[in-house]
Amino acid sequence: MPVKVVAFVAKSNTGKTTLLEQVIRELKNRGYKVGAIKHDAHRFDIDHPGKDSHRLTVAGADTMLITSPEKLALIKKHEATPPLEELVATYFSDVDIVLTEGFKMSSLPKIEVHRQERSPTLLCRGEHHDPMLVAVASDEALNLDVPILDLNDIYGVADFVEATFLK
Template identity: 40%
Template sequence: MKVFGLTGWSGSGKTTLMVRLIPSLVARGITVSTMKHAHKGFDIDHPGKDSHSHRMAGATEVLVGSPRRWALMHELRDEEEPGVEALIARMTPVDLLLIEGFKRHDHRKLEVWRAAVGKPLIAPEEPSIVAVASDGPVPGTALPVLPLDDVEAVADFVMRECGLTGRG
C-alpha cells in the first residue's frame, strides 16, 4: 500500500483538495482510502445510541455494522494516541492511502499553502514535503509548485510520486 499525505495549516484547503483528488484517482482505477488527524477530541457516536452506551459503560472497542458500512471505535482511555504506523496497520490495504494532517510524520506529502491564510510555509522545516500546491506564487521553496485548482495535475504528481499506474 502506498502512502501519501496532504498537509498544511487550517484553512489552507487540504480537505477541499482531498475530496476533489479522491474521485480523480478512483477514476484512474486506483483504490483509495484516507486517514485524517484531528487535533481535538471528536466523536462519531452520540448519546442515546446503543453503541454510545456500550462505550460509556467501559467497552474498549465497539464495532457497529450495517448492510452499507461498518465502523470500529476504539477508546484510548488512558493510553497514548497511537502513532501513524500503528494507525496505518489497522487499515485494509488499498492502492493508495491518503493522509490528511500529521504534519511532522515522515511520510511523503504535499503541502497545501495559501498566502491569504497568513501562515508560514511548512516545507522549509519539514523534509518529508516533496511539493507545494498553491493558488499563487510560493516564495522560499525550490520544491515543485502545483496549481491548487488543477486537480488532474495534482493527481498526476501523486501517482508519479507513488509509482502508481492507473487501471481505468
C-alpha cells in the first residue's frame, strides 16, 4: 500500500479510541493528512430510520452517498468485509497515513495499547507472538523486544508514529 497504515490494537476498554483521538489531533497539528478506519466485528448502522438516506437504502440502493459542502458519507452493501488494502486504495489515497482501530489479526504494523489495570497480558506478545508489533503504548514498564511508549505521553506516541512511518 502506498499510503502508510498502522493498526492500534488492544483488548476492549483499554483506551484505543482515546489514544487515537489524541494522536490524530497531534499529527494534524504537525501538518499531516490523517485517515482513520474503525474495525467493527459486529453489525453497525450509521443511517437512521426516517432520514432520506435511510429511506433510499431501505428501498434497495446498493450504494448510497450523502454529501454536503463539508463532508460525505457512503453506505455500500457488501457480502463480506472488503480487504483493508482495497479500502485504503479506494478511499484514502489523499492522506499521508491511515490509523486503524482494530484489525488485530491483520498483517499491518501494530502498536498495542496496554493498560495495567485492564489486563496483565498483551495480545501481540502473549499466547500469540505477532511479528508485526512495532511498539507498545503502556502505562507500566515492560521488558519487550519492541519500544515501549508512555501511554500518557501523546507527543511521544505521535513522535514514534511520525519517525517510523512518515519520515
